[in-house]
Amino acid sequence: MTAESFKKLKTAEAEKISHIDYFKIAISVDCVIFGFEKKELRVLLIKSDLEEFAGKWSLLGDLVKVEEDLDSAPYRVLRQRTGLDDVFLQQVGSFGAINRHPSGRVITTAYYSLINIRNHKLEITDNEVHWHSLKNLKDLAFDHKQIIESCLERLRIQIMDEPVIFNLLPEKFSLRELQDLYQAILGIKLDRRNFRKKIALKNWLDDLDEMEDDVPHRPGKLYKLKTVLKKNKLIEVAEKTK
Amino acid sequence: MTAESFKKLKTAEAEKISHIDYFKIAISVDCVIFGFEKKELRVLLIKSDLEEFAGKWSLLGDLVKVEEDLDSAPYRVLRQRTGLDDVFLQQVGSFGAINRHPSGRVITTAYYSLINIRNHKLEITDNEVHWHSLKNLKDLAFDHKQIIESCLERLRIQIMDEPVIFNLLPEKFSLRELQDLYQAILGIKLDRRNFRKKIALKNWLDDLDEMEDDVPHRPGKLYKLKTVLKKNKLIEVAEKTK
DNA sequence: CAAGCATCGTGTAATTTGTACACAATTCCT
DNA sequence: AGGAATTGTGTACAAATTACACGATGCTTG
Numbered sequence: 337m338t339a340e341s342f343k344k345l346k347t348a349e350a351e352k353i354s355h356i357d358y359f360k361i362a363i364s365v366d367c368v369i370f371g372f373e374k375k376e377l378r379v380l381l382i383k384s385d386l387e388e389f390a391g392k393w394s395l396l397g398d399l400v401k402v403e404e405d406l407d408s409a410p411y412r413v414l415r416q417r418t419g420l421d422d423v424f425l426q427q428v429g430s431f432g433a434i435n436r437h438p439s440g441r442v443i444t445t446a447y448y449s450l451i452n453i454r455n456h457k458l459e460i461t462d463n464e465v466h467w468h469s470l471k472n473l474k475d476l477a478f479d480h481k482q483i484i485e486s487c488l489e490r491l492r493i494q495i496m497d498e499p500v501i502f503n504l505l506p507e508k509f510s511l512r513e514l515q516d517l518y519q520a521i522l523g524i525k526l527d528r529r530n531f532r533k534k535i536a537l538k539n540w541l542d543d544l545d546e547m548e549d550d551v552p553h554r555p556g557k558l559y560k561l562k563t564v565l566k567k568n569k570l571i572e573v574a575e576k577t578k
Numbered sequence: 579m580t581a582e583s584f585k586k587l588k589t590a591e592a593e594k595i596s597h598i599d600y601f602k603i604a605i606s607v608d609c610v611i612f613g614f615e616k617k618e619l620r621v622l623l624i625k626s627d628l629e630e631f632a633g634k635w636s637l638l639g640d641l642v643k644v645e646e647d648l649d650s651a652p653y654r655v656l657r658q659r660t661g662l663d664d665v666f667l668q669q670v671g672s673f674g675a676i677n678r679h680p681s682g683r684v685i686t687t688a689y690y691s692l693i694n695i696r697n698h699k700l701e702i703t704d705n706e707v708h709w710h711s712l713k714n715l716k717d718l719a720f721d722h723k724q725i726i727e728s729c730l731e732r733l734r735i736q737i738m739d740e741p742v743i744f745n746l747l748p749e750k751f752s753l754r755e756l757q758d759l760y761q762a763i764l765g766i767k768l769d770r771r772n773f774r775k776k777i778a779l780k781n782w783l784d785d786l787d788e789m790e791d792d793v794p795h796r797p798g799k800l801y802k803l804k805t806v807l808k809k810n811k812l813i814e815v816a817e818k819t820k
Numbered sequence: 821c822a823a824g825c826a827t828c829g830t831g832t833a834a835t836t837t838g839t840a841c842a843c844a845a846t847t848c849c850t
Numbered sequence: 851a852g853g854a855a856t857t858g859t860g861t862a863c864a865a866a867t868t869a870c871a872c873g874a875t876g877c878t879t880g
Contacts, residue, residue: 361604361605361642361644363603363605363674363685400603400674400685402602402603402683403676404676405674405675405676406672406673406674406675407674427672429669429671430648430669430671430672430687431648432642432647432648432687433647433648433649434645434646434647441644443605443648443687445672445674445685510828512827527868527869527870528828529829529830529831529869530867530868530869532829532830533867534866534867537866551827551876551877552825552827552876552878553825553826553827553828553875553877553878554826554827554829554874554875554876554877555827555828555876555877556827556828556829557828557829752857753857753858754857769839769841770856770857770858771840771841771858771859771860772838772839774858775838776837776838779837793848793855793856794847794848794849794854794855795846795847795848795849795856795857796845796847796848796856796857796858797846797847797848797857798858799857799858
């Protein structure tokens with residue numbers, strides 16, 4: 337920021353009237369919360385209760401508080417709105433077209449989150465909240481469709497190199513489940529043998545010497561993410577964004 | 579954003595007093611402007627004239643105006659502060675730690691820009707502005723060191739797949755210049771034969787059938803970026819970020 | 821309880837991509 | 851004329867990617 341604009345800022349703080357000139361923009365965060373169920377990637381949306389967006393779905397978000405770090409805000413939103421804590425969250429980008437919010441100037445920073453739908457039972461407090469398949473998303477409020485696209489794009493890149501995808505799966509999972517998940521995210525079919533070879537090469541998994549027991553066909557082996565990669569990697573990834 | 583916080587927002591707009599509660603955070607943009615000279619990657623910095631940061635260097639930035647899109651703000655900053663127009667610019671991330679700005683709450687969105695130092699003669703208006711080598715960066719104001727790191731990281735990824743690096747070079751350049759630039763950005767040496775093979779494979783360049791004429795050794799062929807990739811690609815890339 | 825179904829687990833050959841590495845030719849400089 | 855710096859080019863080896871098929875296992879159903 338320039339010295340000039342900074343001086344204006346200080347002046348603004350002193351005189352409440354001109355203050356308003358320099359703090360006319362509100363800032364929010366929005367969370368694109370991905371989940372995986374029935375072989376489909378899903379996103380958690382809430383019914384918007386803005387008059388302008390009656391009946392439309394929107395992301396979970398809130399204004400950033402003065403006394404909280406930007407990157408902490410989405411954690412608070414998730415905790416307050418879904419009861420979720422300790423989740424994978426990563427900043428994706430900021431969206432600030434003049435007219436993106438119908439009732440004022442609001443710039444939002446988007447975060448994406450990966451959670452395991454079954455493990456984390458949502459404590460939904462207020463409005464209608466639902467998991468939506470990514471396929472037929474329409475009638476979203478604000479620019480939330482675009483925000484979701486950006487997050488999906490980021491997710492696709494990230495799963496290729498970093499062990500983040502496991503946040504979407506239960507502790508124990510089979511290679512088929514993992515492959516189904518990759519396929520759902522990437523939107524393409526993968527060759528089973530080559531997929532397994534590639535995953536083996538990455539050395540992310542520990543073989544649990546256990547078998548699936550709830551499938552209507554020959555059960556596969558169960559695996560889990562190597563413990564070393566678990567929290568460490570999440571923290572690393574989170575810090576990159578800061 | 580939730581309906582609840584939104585209602586607060588509307589109330590705030592009506593009553594100027596509580597207004598202040600919801601617009602206490604200012605938003606700025608900061609530009610990490612990369613250039614290339616003497617085989618080194620450089621970044622354009624300005625002497626900070628905040629008392630708190632006396633003598634330190636900082637990025638070019640400014641508060642976002644109420645009547646401008648977030649993504650337009652960095653273009654304005656560049657135009658106003660350096661006279662540069664029509665440059666490559668891409669959003670990288672937002673930084674919003676509570677105490678990152680010593681005199682108030684300011685969240686900033688960082689953009690990186692690539693310009694050709696020789697072509698674009700800077701029209702420097704006010705403070706001291708200088709190109710700094712990325713090697714001995716220290717004593718930066720705010721969290722600008724960290725912001726530069728993030729932008730560099732993004733740049734490194736982006737040059738591998740997308741033809742953005744050419745924004746740092748003159749219209750006509752030799753493969754040696756291109757390789758020197760890749761090396762400066764990546765911080766590693768590359769094998770010349772393999773490098774040329776890889777570039778050839780990407781099919782980004784047109785051979786100009788011209789030779790260098792200002793070098794103290796055997797001159798190399800000159801190339802330019804294929805015209806198709808030039809503006810198109812920039813626009814594509816820019817739009818991805820939005 | 822047999823037949824059918826869905827999935828598991830596994831390997832090889834062909835192709836593409838990445839890496840390491842050397843030498844003669846050109847131009848400038850002195 | 852000799853030295854310095856750089857150009858331009860190819861090959862052999864290793865690693866990664868892709869395409870592709872079959873017998874074994876456990877569950878479901880009739």
